[in-house]
Amino acid sequence: MFTAVSQAQTDSVVNRIIEIGKTDNQSMHHLDVLCNRFGGRPIGSDAYENAAEWAASKFKEWGMDVVMDEVGELPVGFNRGPWFGRLIGDNAMHLHFATPSYTSGTKGVQRGHVLVEPKTQAEFDRMKGKLNGAWVLISGENKGWPINFSEDANVLRDSLKKENEKIEIENNKIRRDNWYNRGSGEPEKELLPLVEEPALFYKEMVEAGILGIIQSSKTPIPAMYDRNNLKNMTFETLPGVPDIKLDEHQYEVIKQMAEERRYFQLEFDIRNHFKMGPVKYHNVIGIIPGTEFPDEYVVMGAHLDAFDVATGGVDDGSGVTPTMEAARLIMEAGGKPRRTIIVILFAGEEFGLLGSKHWVEENTDKLDKIANMFNRDGGPTVPTGISVTPEMKADFEKICAPLNDINPDFPFTIYEREPREKPKQAWGTDSGPFAVAGVPTMGFYTADSKGYNFSYREIWHTENDLYNKSIPEYQEHAAIVTAVVVYGLADLDHMLSREGYYVERSDKDSKKKKKRKKKK
Numbered sequence: 001m002f003t004a005v006s007q008a009q010t011d012s013v014v015n016r017i018i019e020i021g022k023t024d025n026q027s028m029h030h031l032d033v034l035c036n037r038f039g040g041r042p043i044g045s046d047a048y049e050n051a052a053e054w055a056a057s058k059f060k061e062w063g064m065d066v067v068m069d070e071v072g073e074l075p076v077g078f079n080r081g082p083w084f085g086r087l088i089g090d091n092a093m094h095l096h097f098a099t100p101s102y103t104s105g106t107k108g109v110q111r112g113h114v115l116v117e118p119k120t121q122a123e124f125d126r127m128k129g130k131l132n133g134a135w136v137l138i139s140g141e142n143k144g145w146p147i148n149f150s151e152d153a154n155v156l157r158d159s160l161k162k163e164n165e166k167i168e169i170e171n172n173k174i175r176r177d178n179w180y181n182r183g184s185g186e187p188e189k190e191l192l193p194l195v196e197e198p199a200l201f202y203k204e205m206v207e208a209g210i211l212g213i214i215q216s217s218k219t220p221i222p223a224m225y226d227r228n229n230l231k232n233m234t235f236e237t238l239p240g241v242p243d244i245k246l247d248e249h250q251y252e253v254i255k256q257m258a259e260e261r262r263y264f265q266l267e268f269d270i271r272n273h274f275k276m277g278p279v280k281y282h283n284v285i286g287i288i289p290g291t292e293f294p295d296e297y298v299v300m301g302a303h304l305d306a307f308d309v310a311t312g313g314v315d316d317g318s319g320v321t322p323t324m325e326a327a328r329l330i331m332e333a334g335g336k337p338r339r340t341i342i343v344i345l346f347a348g349e350e351f352g353l354l355g356s357k358h359w360v361e362e363n364t365d366k367l368d369k370i371a372n373m374f375n376r377d378g379g380p381t382v383p384t385g386i387s388v389t390p391e392m393k394a395d396f397e398k399i400c401a402p403l404n405d406i407n408p409d410f411p412f413t414i415y416e417r418e419p420r421e422k423p424k425q426a427w428g429t430d431s432g433p434f435a436v437a438g439v440p441t442m443g444f445y446t447a448d449s450k451g452y453n454f455s456y457r458e459i460w461h462t463e464n465d466l467y468n469k470s471i472p473e474y475q476e477h478a479a480i481v482t483a484v485v486v487y488g489l490a491d492l493d494h495m496l497s498r499e500g501y502y503v504e505r506s507d508k509d510s511k512k513k514k515k516r517k518k519k520k
Ligand SMILES: [Zn+2]
Pocket: 303, 315, 316, 349, 377, 429
């Protein structure tokens, strides 16, 4: 009797979740605020702090308990303003470029001539008088990271310069031989290649007064942050010259013009601003306390931080906002789950899973009692299924049954999961540290099932990671699916089984051996 009554209660909450999710889904509204009111939000930025306060206020407004979980602090903060650039002269054009976070802006509008960087001491000596006030084209291809200007990097550069000096001694011999042999009919000997390293004379060029360095970039342009120097930055030792990542097509044109020694200038106005530290950063945690098993948990999360070359519309706005909406749907539907639901908006995922590592370290007492950790950080695609162990299957079949009636376009399939070994190292998103700690981290399979031509590559840490890259109907459906499944797990009358979720290596080997034996 008790079970029947409570099952009816669960069903009515789930029905309300679906009803509200279909008629008043606010996933895209949350995303609008996150991306377009606050903007890109790396940790240490005002935008991150603002977004964290807002998310906390929403959780509170919806009736949840809120914890601002201090994860750490950065020695300085960074706030990005707009950026502009143009070529003045032949082929006049607006420049398409970006700079990584925690790198220098310009000193107002700065205009200068262009040089191609020196690769040997002789080349450096030849142009050293001309470096003052120049933009310097450096080699290599932008991967989103700035040039490392730390002492360690300078030591490495010095050793590469020495290698190049040796190669140049050989090359000078070859040059001389070629000169003596000219007209003899003998083919010219080829020069030995120099060791390739972008901005090899970085320190010397900065001392000579360059305006900034410019590297070629594929588009859309990726831009991350200064991971090498941030730890040791102080407000007195901020990076000094801009590190510009320029559209490869424009870079080619400009490089050719520089090599032809044409007269032209580049002008940049880059408003990269810093703030005095230390700047603390927090996970934002919303809690729906369990009514019957408050010390058992279901966790759902996504990372609140995002690079600021765009606005984190997908990475990870597409995770944060359906997660927030799932929490709101549960609260709006009057959900009072038996076990506790913990919603974590993680800080500093992009800086090395900082928030999730911190939470796992600080909550070891809870790790055994988490039914599952749901993490959404893979694009604005729609949930299509989940794979679970045979021991979990009956529970999931019951919990997921309503999912197939929400929208005929988005069927949901339960698959059976092969036992896996527990990972020893966290993979590249916030479920990683949970998995390493032995917590089940089953996630939804997702797909671009209506064919909206979504490309994760296009947005991943690039200037294209904007609000409008998200796909509203997928986002909204994801919020409903997440709410139904998280609520369902939290409201089971027993803890979800972990049986057979992970296997020890030895178990797996012995199972394989058994199989082989059977075959014989
Ligand atoms: Zn991400």
